[in-house]
Amino acid sequence: MNSEPLAPNLGEKVGPALSVMGLGKRFGDRVAYHDVSFEVEYGEIFGFLGPNGAGKTTTVRTLGTLLAPTSGSATVAGLPLTPGNGAAIRRRISIMPESPGLYLRLSVRENLQCFADLYGVTAPAVRIDRALRAVNLIDRSREACGQLSKGLRQRVALARALLSDPEVLFLDEPTSGLDPVATRDVHELITELRKRGVTIFLTTHRLDEAERLCDRIAILNTTLRTIGRPNQLREQLFAKTLIVKTLVALADPDRMFADLAGVDGWCQNGPATYVLAVSDVRAVAPAATRALVAAGADVLSINQSQHSLADVYLEIIDPNQTGRGR
Amino acid sequence: MNTRRRHVRAIFINEVRELRRNRSLIVGMAIFPAVFCIQPLVQVLLLSSSASTGLRSEHVLLYMLGIPALVPSFIAAYSVVGERQQGTLEPVLTTPILREELLLAKALAALIPSVAIAYIVFGLFLICVEFFASPGVATALIRLPDLLAQLAFTPLLAGFSIWAAILISTRSNDVRVAQQLAVLANLPPIAVTTLIAFNVIPASLTTALVAAATLLVLDAAGWRIVAAAFDREKLITGTH
Structure with a gap:
C-alpha cells in the first residue's frame, strides 16, 4: 500500500466518536439486536464481532442512519442519532458495506467522481487520485x-x-472473500488510517484480523456479550495457567505443587504434563522451576498457556460446546 | 453550486453514464418509438391525396404521445430496483444525499433523454410526411394546434410516466416486473390520448387545458408522493 497520507490528522476531538446507549432494532417481531451500549473513542479501532445474524450489519446500518433504531439512543461523530441529523451524520462518516456496490459499467474514476460530488469534497480530482494511490489503483482508474x-x-x-x-x-x-495478499493490503491500509487518527468501526468474522488490528473488541450475539481489549478479555475468561512438562511423571505432584506459593490448583494433562492454575505467572514460573529442579525432576518446559481471541469468542458465543472456560 | 444542486447533478451524470452503457435499457427505449412511429408513418405514406381529407377530422399526431408516455417509464422503472439489484443503492444512501434529491436526479435522468427522443422522432416523422407523403396529406395532417399539443404534452406525460414508474420501482423486487407494471400504469393516459386522436373524446381547447392542468398537478405531486413512499429502511433490508 502507498504510504502517502490518506486523511488529514484529525487532531484532538472532544468526547467519544461513538456513544451507544441501550440501542435496539426490531423488524416486526424479530429482534435484530437489543440493549447494546458501548463507547468508541476517537482514533480507536473498534472490532465488532459476532456470528451470522448477530446484528452486526444492522448495528452499522443503524449508526449510519440507514435504519432507525427502535429503542435506545446514540451519538455518532458528535451528533445525536436522530432523523433530523441523518444527512449531517452521513457527512461526517463513511460506510464500506460488505458488498462493494460499484457501478460495474462505469470506470473506477467515474464511480469515485459520483461519490466525491455527493460528499461535496473540495478538489475532487486531487482527492480521487489520493484515494486511488492509497489503495494502489491509480494505474487502473480508467x-x-x-x-x-x-x-x-x-x-x-x-x-x-x-x-x-x-x-x-x-x-x-472489509476482507470478506479476499485472498491473503489483498487481505494484507487492506490490513496495512487500516493500520495507516489508525496512524492518521481515523476512528474505525470494524465488523469482521476473522478473529485473527480483529486481534491484530483492534484496540478493543465487542462481541455481539443479538445482545452485547462482552467488550474490552483482547488481552483483558482473555484474562477475564480464562484462568492464568502454566503448563509444566517433565521427562518422566513426578513421584508426588500433589505435594510438589501444593507447597508452591501462588499455585491455586493443578491437574495432570498427559503422562508427564501438568497444568497449574496460578495467580501471577511471572512470580510462579521461576519458583516452580526451582522447586522442580530441587526435587530432581527433569524439566522439559514450563510455558504460559496462550488463549487466542478465537478461544474467547467461542467461550462467549457457545460456552457449552467449547468448555474452555475456567 | 449549492449542495442540493451538486447532489442532483452527481446522480444525474451517473445515471446518464449508466444508461448509455446499458444495452438492455437502450434496446427497450428504442422499441417504443419504433412502434409508435413506423406503423403510423407507413399508413400515412400509403395514403392517397384523395383520402387525406379524412385526416382533417382526426388528430393522428397525438397518437405519437405514446412515446413520451412509455419510453421514460422503461428507464424510471429500472432506476431504484435496478440499483438495489446491483447493490449500488446502499452505498449511495450512506452519503449525505436526501431522498428528494436522489429521486429528482433519477427523474431528470429519465425525463431529459426521453423528451429528446420523443421530439426527435416526432420531428423525423414530420419531415418524412412533408417530403414523402402524397400531396395534400402533410397539410391535412400537420396542424398548429396538434403541434402545440405535442410540444406541451410530451414533457407533461413523461413526468407522469416517470413518477408512476419510480413509485413502482421503489416497491418492486424485480426489474422486469417493475418495467411491466410501469407500462401498465401508463395505459390510462395513452388510452385518453388515443381516444382524443380518433375523436372519441372531442379535441378542444378546454379538453387540452383540463388535461394539461391535471398532468401538471400530478407531476408536481408525484415528487412528494414518491419521496414519501421511498422507504430507505425497506429498500435496504428488502422487507417489502
Missing part, C-alpha cells in the same frame, strides 16, 4: 469496475469510503 477482480473491487470500495476523510469509518467485513 478501467470499468466490471472488469476488476473481487479483491480490486473491494479496494475501489475502500477508496470510495476514504474520499470524504471521514471522522468515523465503518468497515463491514
Whole structure:
C-alpha cells in the first residue's frame, strides 16, 4: 500500500466518536439486536464481532442512519442519532458495506467522481487520485469496475469510503472473500488510517484480523456479550495457567505443587504434563522451576498457556460446546 | 453550486453514464418509438391525396404521445430496483444525499433523454410526411394546434410516466416486473390520448387545458408522493 497520507490528522476531538446507549432494532417481531451500549473513542479501532445474524450489519446500518433504531439512543461523530441529523451524520462518516456496490459499467474514476460530488469534497480530482494511490489503483482508474477482480473491487470500495476523510469509518467485513495478499493490503491500509487518527468501526468474522488490528473488541450475539481489549478479555475468561512438562511423571505432584506459593490448583494433562492454575505467572514460573529442579525432576518446559481471541469468542458465543472456560 | 444542486447533478451524470452503457435499457427505449412511429408513418405514406381529407377530422399526431408516455417509464422503472439489484443503492444512501434529491436526479435522468427522443422522432416523422407523403396529406395532417399539443404534452406525460414508474420501482423486487407494471400504469393516459386522436373524446381547447392542468398537478405531486413512499429502511433490508 502507498504510504502517502490518506486523511488529514484529525487532531484532538472532544468526547467519544461513538456513544451507544441501550440501542435496539426490531423488524416486526424479530429482534435484530437489543440493549447494546458501548463507547468508541476517537482514533480507536473498534472490532465488532459476532456470528451470522448477530446484528452486526444492522448495528452499522443503524449508526449510519440507514435504519432507525427502535429503542435506545446514540451519538455518532458528535451528533445525536436522530432523523433530523441523518444527512449531517452521513457527512461526517463513511460506510464500506460488505458488498462493494460499484457501478460495474462505469470506470473506477467515474464511480469515485459520483461519490466525491455527493460528499461535496473540495478538489475532487486531487482527492480521487489520493484515494486511488492509497489503495494502489491509480494505474487502473480508467478501467470499468466490471472488469476488476473481487479483491480490486473491494479496494475501489475502500477508496470510495476514504474520499470524504471521514471522522468515523465503518468497515463491514472489509476482507470478506479476499485472498491473503489483498487481505494484507487492506490490513496495512487500516493500520495507516489508525496512524492518521481515523476512528474505525470494524465488523469482521476473522478473529485473527480483529486481534491484530483492534484496540478493543465487542462481541455481539443479538445482545452485547462482552467488550474490552483482547488481552483483558482473555484474562477475564480464562484462568492464568502454566503448563509444566517433565521427562518422566513426578513421584508426588500433589505435594510438589501444593507447597508452591501462588499455585491455586493443578491437574495432570498427559503422562508427564501438568497444568497449574496460578495467580501471577511471572512470580510462579521461576519458583516452580526451582522447586522442580530441587526435587530432581527433569524439566522439559514450563510455558504460559496462550488463549487466542478465537478461544474467547467461542467461550462467549457457545460456552457449552467449547468448555474452555475456567 | 449549492449542495442540493451538486447532489442532483452527481446522480444525474451517473445515471446518464449508466444508461448509455446499458444495452438492455437502450434496446427497450428504442422499441417504443419504433412502434409508435413506423406503423403510423407507413399508413400515412400509403395514403392517397384523395383520402387525406379524412385526416382533417382526426388528430393522428397525438397518437405519437405514446412515446413520451412509455419510453421514460422503461428507464424510471429500472432506476431504484435496478440499483438495489446491483447493490449500488446502499452505498449511495450512506452519503449525505436526501431522498428528494436522489429521486429528482433519477427523474431528470429519465425525463431529459426521453423528451429528446420523443421530439426527435416526432420531428423525423414530420419531415418524412412533408417530403414523402402524397400531396395534400402533410397539410391535412400537420396542424398548429396538434403541434402545440405535442410540444406541451410530451414533457407533461413523461413526468407522469416517470413518477408512476419510480413509485413502482421503489416497491418492486424485480426489474422486469417493475418495467411491466410501469407500462401498465401508463395505459390510462395513452388510452385518453388515443381516444382524443380518433375523436372519441372531442379535441378542444378546454379538453387540452383540463388535461394539461391535471398532468401538471400530478407531476408536481408525484415528487412528494414518491419521496414519501421511498422507504430507505425497506429498500435496504428488502422487507417489502
